[in-house]
Amino acid sequence: MAVTIAAPGPSLAPALDDLVSNRIASRIAAQDATVWGPAAESEASRRLAWVHLAESSRPLVATIQELRADFARRGLDRVVLCGMGGSSLGPEVVCAAAGVDLTVVDSSDPGQVAAALASDLERTIVVVSSKSGGTLETDSQHRAFRRAMRRADLDPRDHVVVVTDPGTALDLEARAAGYTVINGNPDVGGRFSVLSAYGLVPSGLAGADIATLLDDAASVSPRLGADDTANPGLQLGALLGVAASQGVDKLVLEGDLSDAPGFGDWAEQLIAESTGKDGRGLLPIVIPAPRSSTEEATSADAVVVNGGSTPASTRSGLAAAVQAPLGAAFLLWEYAVSVAGRLIGINPFDQPDVEIAKQASRALLEDQGTAPEPAFRDGPIEVYADPELLGSASDAAGAVAALLAQVDPTTGYLAVMAYLDRLGNPELAEIRDSLAARTGRPTTFGWGPRFLHSTGQFHKGGAPVGVFLQITAAPAVDVEIPDRPFTFGQYIHAQAAGDGAVLAAQGRPVLRLHLTDPDAGLATLRSLLG
Known part of the structure; x- marks a missing residue:
């Protein structure tokens, strides 16, 4: 993993020194909910288990592999994911990187829903993924698939896997109805959940190598938890936080920021929902392919992060280049956005609007x-x-x-x-x-x-x-x-x-x-x- 930062004077050194002296990286790694101040403490205390998902999610790998093998024996090999936000954006990127098929139904558009319903239901696995258990879009999609399967003389219990937090209405209803249920970690927020059941179940069932994904995240975890100015999570977080604090509030995500196409769409949610509140934050602008010049890069209020080895040239002077395997990139950005939240002075774990x-x-x-x-x-x-x-x-x-x-x-x-x-x-x-x-x-x-x-x-x-x-x-x-x-x-x-x-x-x-x-x-x- 490599992160290269470009910043004008005054440099990021004061912010980095402050982060190191206050042990922000190690406190995040220790799930210290006081990092973001008293107003955020209650929410943060229930949202920090993502820092250890590379290890705590390990038992899921065997469970998912066994479930996939059972589906394969029954001729089920088409995976459809019904989910929104963090429940769909992460798996979509993981499967794109792995080159495996995953049909994502993350819409209320009737055309998109109808297209998913029209194909090969007899060999379809439907993953119904909702952290809260009450997401209306996901519930609606689930209802449509249940009806379609019954009309095709298929038993939904043979085709549906439910992923939700323990104790939700969906959890209780699905278990009572005899569905396969895998619980997520309730101490992980939705947009930080890609390395949990919400990211791993649909990706693993579709055939992605989720064990290597966790390996890549685990390999960088010690670096990201270190109180050191060379910590790439602190560096990237300082860049984002200082930029937003200086009124540079547009964040251009240019090209592939990891080894996965579409990574910017996942990062977009993480950044926008985590930082965009109280009249502050960073607006992510996803540009899939690198450009020599864009309106965003030439704006004085924009910072650019690209997927190359050299930071882009920007009017603001603020830029970074990030190279990391996918699992490491997920964890890097989660740390960086959490660090930025402290510098901006907001709670990165709520979404009040x-x-x-x-x-x-x-x-x-x-x-x-x-x-x-x-x-x-x-x-x-x-x-x-x-x-x-x-x-x-x-x-x-x-x-x-x-x-x-x-x-x-x-x-x-x-x-x-x-x-x-x-x-x-x-x-x-x-x-x-x-x-x-x-x-x-x-x-x-x-x-x-x-x-x-x-x-x-x-x-x-x-x-x-x-x-x-x-x-x-x-x-x-x-x-x-x-x-x-x-x-x-x-x-x-x-x-x-x-x-x-x-x-x-x-x-x-x-x-x-x-x-x-x-x-x-x-x-x-x-x-x-x-």
């Missing part, structure tokens, strides 16, 4: 009243926004221009939030680059609703300088949620509307473009934005 959007969407689901009218229609696109934001705009292009005009040229950012099938429409993410070039400002792209478990925390809890573009669509085919009074299409619509309402109530500019005809609308949208 995530629940706000959930409450708003639930309220909309309970009140299926009159739908709001669009401000106007432009072909296959309906435009929803505050009239004050739209001004004199009378078409979709004018509405977008009005929104982009709200991006502060010095401190602002644009967040694009697409509540669509990310597996069916991956090319839509390309609009991020063109919008970044158009605004000259850092720009994020998130798939809804999964970003609500990630950057959604920063949008509402971080610095109030964001401008938000929502993209929604009428479902080509809707899917029922068994024993619920709403469909997946209604659910994802409520999630978009609820989050938009919360952002607007906080004074954030929000524009929603709704595609009444998904195919024609996407083509028009890409032309409009790209």
Whole structure:
């Protein structure tokens, strides 16, 4: 593992010296909940077992291998994961790195759910993963798979593995119904759980080498717990913490930050949910491929971390290059973000603004009243926004221009939030680059609703300088949620509307473009934005 830091004067030396003199690394390794101050102590006392997962998760390896062998004997070899946030982002990266297939259902989009339901149920293993046991998206996905299996004359108990904390409603119900249940560690937060059952069960069942993943994490654990200025976790954490404290609050994650494609998507949640609160923190911007120049790297308020051996050149002068095997990279970033939280002065283990959007969407689901009218229609696109934001705009292009005009040229950012099938429409993410070039400002792209478990925390809890573009669509085919009074299409619509309402109530500019005809609308949208 190698971490190379670039920082201008004043250097990071004072922060590093302070971290070493206060024994922050060894105290984190010892699960000392007082590191982040009295206000965070209660939460931290229940969230620090991640530091020893490389060892405490060892018994899971044999359990998962035996379970996989049993499924293989019965002809079950297709693994589908129903989960959100930390329950899905880690396994997706682990399986991508291992080159093994894992179908991740981390959406309420009916198209994405329908596609997962339509394939080879007789050989499918469904991992239902929810730390709280009450994640509504995961519960809905589970219900849909249960019904599909029963209609195919399959017994869900032969196909479903439940991963949840002990004592949750899901744990009790699954055990009573005769499902295979593997409990997670309740003293590990969701976004720190990749080396626990939440990351290992779906990855191991899919065929990833989870033993080596733990080996790689264990190999760097002593270095990360050492009170030494050469500790890479302290170095990276100091860079992030000092940057955020100096107003450099955009963190560009460029290229593959480990030996795994997609690592940035996992790190995005860890960073945004851990640091984006109390009006402070770091907004992660994931750029999959290294670039010679980007709007983000040339912004004075951005720090860049890339996956090479040499830090990028940035206007802020703050950058790092990180090289590490996947298991080591997971642990490195968990330490670094925890260290940054101390320097920023926040609790890195809570997510106070995530629940706000959930409450708003639930309220909309309970009140299926009159739908709001669009401000106007432009072909296959309906435009929803505050009239004050739209001004004199009378078409979709004018509405977008009005929104982009709200991006502060010095401190602002644009967040694009697409509540669509990310597996069916991956090319839509390309609009991020063109919008970044158009605004000259850092720009994020998130798939809804999964970003609500990630950057959604920063949008509402971080610095109030964001401008938000929502993209929604009428479902080509809707899917029922068994024993619920709403469909997946209604659910994802409520999630978009609820989050938009919360952002607007906080004074954030929000524009929603709704595609009444998904195919024609996407083509028009890409032309409009790209």
